[in-house]
Amino acid sequence: MNKRRVVxxxxxxxxxLGCDTEKVWKSIKNGxxxxxxxxxxxxxxxxxxxxxxxNDFDPSSFLSIKEQRKMDLFTTYGVVASQIAMDDSGxxxxxxxxxxxxxxxxxGIGGISTFAKGCEQLxxxxxxxxxxxxPAIIINMVAGQISIRxxxxxxxxxxxxxCTTGAHNIGHAARAIQIGEADFMLAGGxxxxxxxxxxxxxxxxxxxxxxxxxxxxxxxxxxIDRDGFVLGSGAAILVLEEYEAAKNRGANILAxxxxxxxxxxxxxxxxxxxxxxxxxxAMDAAxxxxxxxxxxxxxxxxxxxxxxxxxxxxxxxxxxxxxDNIPPMSSTKSMIGHLLGASGAIECxxxxxxxxxxxxxxxxxxxxxxxxxDINLVAHTAQEHxxxxxxxxxxxxxxxxxxxxxxSI
Numbered sequence: 001m002n003k004r005r006v007v008x009x010x011x012x013x014x015x016x017l018g019c020d021t022e023k024v025w026k027s028i029k030n031g032x033x034x035x036x037x038x039x040x041x042x043x044x045x046x047x048x049x050x051x052x053x054x055n056d057f058d059p060s061s062f063l064s065i066k067e068q069r070k071m072d073l074f075t076t077y078g079v080v081a082s083q084i085a086m087d088d089s090g091x092x093x094x095x096x097x098x099x100x101x102x103x104x105x106x107x108g109i110g111g112i113s114t115f116a117k118g119c120e121q122l123x124x125x126x127x128x129x130x131x132x133x134x135p136a137i138i139i140n141m142v143a144g145q146i147s148i149r150x151x152x153x154x155x156x157x158x159x160x161x162x163c164t165t166g167a168h169n170i171g172h173a174a175r176a177i178q179i180g181e182a183d184f185m186l187a188g189g190x191x192x193x194x195x196x197x198x199x200x201x202x203x204x205x206x207x208x209x210x211x212x213x214x215x216x217x218x219x220x221x222x223x224i225d226r227d228g229f230v231l232g233s234g235a236a237i238l239v240l241e242e243y244e245a246a247k248n249r250g251a252n253i254l255a256x257x258x259x260x261x262x263x264x265x266x267x268x269x270x271x272x273x274x275x276x277x278x279x280x281x282a283m284d285a286a287x288x289x290x291x292x293x294x295x296x297x298x299x300x301x302x303x304x305x306x307x308x309x310x311x312x313x314x315x316x317x318x319x320x321x322x323x324d325n326i327p328p329m330s331s332t333k334s335m336i337g338h339l340l341g342a343s344g345a346i347e348c349x350x351x352x353x354x355x356x357x358x359x360x361x362x363x364x365x366x367x368x369x370x371x372x373x374d375i376n377l378v379a380h381t382a383q384e385h386x387x388x389x390x391x392x393x394x395x396x397x398x399x400x401x402x403x404x405x406x407x408s409i
Contacts, residue, residue: 003178003179004177004178004179004180004242004243004244005178005242005243005244005256006174006177006178006240006241006242006243006256006257007240007241007242007243007246007251007253007254007255007256007257007409008238008239008240008241008253008254008255008256008257008352008406009088009089009090009091009239009240009241009246009251009252009253009254010085010086010087010088010089010090010091010237010238010239010254011084011085011088011236011237011238011239011254011349011352012080012081012082012083012084012085012086012087012088012236012237013081013084013234013235013236013237013346013349014054014057014077014080014081014190014234014235014236015034015054015232015234015236015336015339015346016034016035016052016053016054016055016232016233016234016336016337017032017034017335017336018056019056019057019080019081019084021084021088021349021353025350025353025357027335028332028335028336028350028361029357029359029361029362029382030382031335031362031364031380031381031382032335033215033216033217033219033334033335033364034052034232034335034336034337035050035051035052035215035216035218035219035230035232035335035336035337036050036051036052036053036055036215036216037049037050037212037215038050038051038053038194038199039053039055040053040194040195041195041196046196046199046200046203047203047210048199048202048203048208048209048210048212048231049212050209050211050212050215050218050230051194051199051230051231051232051233051337052194052219052230052231052232052233052336052337052339053194053232053233054077054192054233054234057077057080059076059079059080062079062080062083063076063079063080069132070132070135070136071136071141071145072110072111072112072113072114072136072137072141072192073113073192073233074107074109074110074111074142074190074191074192074193074233074235075111075136075141075142075145075190077190077191077192077233077234077235077342078105078107078142078145078146078188078189078190078235078237079142079145079146079149080235081188081190081234081235081236081237082105082146082149082150082186082188082237083149084237085186085188085237085238085239086150086186086239088239089239089241089251090251090252091184091239091249091251093150093151096184097183098150098151098152098153098154099153099154100154100182100183100184101150101151101152101153101154101182101183101184101185101186102147102152102154102155102156102173102176102181102182102184102185102186103143103146103147103152103154103155103156103157103185103186103187104143104155104156104157104158104159104169104170104172104173104176104185104186104187104188105142105143105146105158105169105186105187105188105189105190105237106139106140106142106143106158106159106160106161106165106166106168106169106189106190106341107139107142107158107160107165107189107190107191107340107341107342108160108161108162108163108165108189108191108193108340108341108342108396109191109193109198109340109341110137110138110139111136111137111138111139111141112137112192112193112195112197112198113192113195113197113198114130114133114136114137115137115197116195116196116197118130118133118137139158139160140156140157140158142158142190143156143157143158144156146186146237150186152184152186154176154181154182154183154184154185155173155176155181155182155185157169157172159172160341161396161398161400161402162340162341162396162397162398162400163303163305163338163340163341163343163344163394163395163396163397164262164344164394164395164396164400164401164402165189165340165341165342165344165396166188166189166236166339166341166342166343166344166345166346166347166348166394167344167345167347167348167392167393167394167402167403167404168262168344168394168400168402169187169188169189169345170187170188170238170240170257170344170345170348170404171257171260171262171402171404173185173186173187173240174187174240174257174260175260177240177241177242183241183242183245184239184240184241184242184245185239185240186237186238186239186240187237187238187240187345188235188236188237188238188342188345188348189235189236189339189341189342189343189344189345190234190235190341190342191232191233191234191235191339191340191341191342191343192233193231193233193340194231194232194233198231199231202231205270206228207228207229207270207307208228208229208230208231209226209227209228209229209230209306210227210228211227215230217365218230218306218365219306219333219334219335219337219338219364219365220306220334220364220365220366220367221302221304221305221306221311221331221333221334221363221365221366221377222304222311222315222331222363222366222369222370222373222377223306223365223366223367223368223369223370224368224369224370224371225367225368226306226307226308226311226370227308228306228307228308229305229306229307229333229337229338230306230333230337230338231337231338231340232333232336232337232338232339232340232343233339233342234336234339234342234346235342235345235346236339236342236345236346236348236349237345238345238348238349240257243256253409254352254356255352255355255356255406255407255408255409256406256407256408256409257404257405257406258289258290258291258292258389258405258406258407259286259287259288259289259290259292259391259403259404259405260285260286260289260403260404260405261281261282261283261284261285261286261287261288261289261402261403261404262282262285262400262401262402262403263278263279263281263282263285263401264278264398264399264400264401265277265278265399265400265401266278266399267399268399269397269398269399270397271309272309272310272313272395272399273313273399274309274313275313275316276313276314276315276316276317276320277317278317278395278399278401279303279313279314279317279318279393279395279401280317280320280321281401282393282395282401282402282403283317283318283321283391283393283403284321285403286391286403286404286405287321287405289405290389290405290407292389292405294321294322294323294325295322295325296388296389297322297327297389297390297391297405298327298328298385298386298387298388298389298390299327299328299329299330299351299354299355299360299387299389299390299391300318300327300328300329300330300390300391300392300393301329301330301331301332301347301348301350301351301354301361301390301391301392301393302314302318302329302330302331302393303331303333303343303393303394303395304329304330304331304333304334304363305331305333305338306331306333306334306338310395311370311373312370312372312373314393314395315372315373315375316372318375319375326375326376327376328360328376328377328378328383328385329375329376329377329378330360330361330362330363330377330378331363331377332346332347332350332361333347334362334363334364334365334366335364343394344392344394344402344404347392347394348392348404348406351390351391351392351404351406352390352406354387354390355387355388355389355390355406355407355408356408358384358385358386358387359382359383359384359385359387360378360382360383360384360385360387361378361382362378362379362380362381362382362383363377363378363379363380364380366379366380387408388407388408389405389406389407389408390405390406391403391404391405391406392404392405392406
């Protein structure tokens with residue numbers, strides 16, 4: 001069976017560095033950090049007091065107060081990012097077959113803030129639990145709200161695979177177009193877990209950096225002094241189209257998705273397999289799907305979370321796959337933290353922009369690379385060079401792995 005080609009024609013994001021894609025990308029290229037002291041709740045009794053929040057986010061021009069009250073903030077992020085992506089794509093919904101326009105947007109955790117508030121209301125009086133409690137917390141509501149907003153009646157799903165969520169939703173949305181189930185898809189991830197409950201859970205499992213006195217230097221992938229990741233919030237959505245349809249309507253084609261790979265470690269609920277075999281197989285599957293060789297990849301946007309175990313495992317897998325032809329690899333999480341279920345999607349946007357501008361964004365705070373981290377990790381400063389193909393990696397709790405490959409067109 002011949003697969004139909006899938007291209008990206010729109011991008012939208014909500015991030016710790018803002019919601020204007022071009023401004024955010026400029027900040028990323030300049031190595032600016034969005035990490036700071038937590039502002040949304042009192043951290044006095046918390047061991048971790050830093051995060052990458054979306055402090056400048058204002059949904060008022062996109063959603064009414066009434067609409068916002070029916071949504072957890074993760075859904076609000078996703079809906080706003082989808083509107084930015086739709087505006088970027090220039091799609092005229094009046095002439096599109098909405099039966100063939102689908103939505104694939106997920107979240108790693110979903111409405112944790114609404115869940116915590118609902119528990120407090122329940123312990124007070126059960127009747128105080130809000131009538132929109134259930135629709136606000138469930139993860140697929142972000143895809144549901146987006147489809148309702150645009151009237152998209154095609155495939156609608158929310159894949160939930162922890163920190164690989166965004167990548168898997170984009171990959172499976174592309175598959176839906178490739179096999180003819182849809183012609184258009186909105187795909188990505190959304191997350192808002194910088195809450196007391198979310199932060200306490202991650203902190204108590206020793207996953208987060210405790211560099212509270214120096215927030216902007218806390219996320220430091222591959223550095224010998226890394227002590228965990230920095231939790232971030234936001235959303236990122238791509239508009240995917242069948243290539244011929246996009247070309248016929250004169251769309252601005254940003255990139256083509258040519259490779260999709262996934263695998264499982266089958267090893268541990270949180271720790272990656274030490275030999276990197278799962279990450280290796282996901283990347284290898286993406287290369288085989290794209291029908292290209294490893295030396296065709298010009299840049300890797302790494303998972304690179306700044307955890308002691310995970311960073312080294314990804315290096316091991318990359319070295320095994322690329323041998324002596326390892327392209328520049330960097331972690332944009334060093335600037336925006338780890339957006340969990342949205343991380344793979346926003347990193348796809350950065351990968352696509354790296355192709356457009358022929359620039360590998362930096363890994364900031366990489367002062368002293370750990371043993372074995374002796375490849376080009378684009379330390380401190382962005383690097384200009386020709387990028388025709390970029391790979392984006394995402395790995396999640398439960399041992400789930402995903403890799404996507406984008407190509408210029």
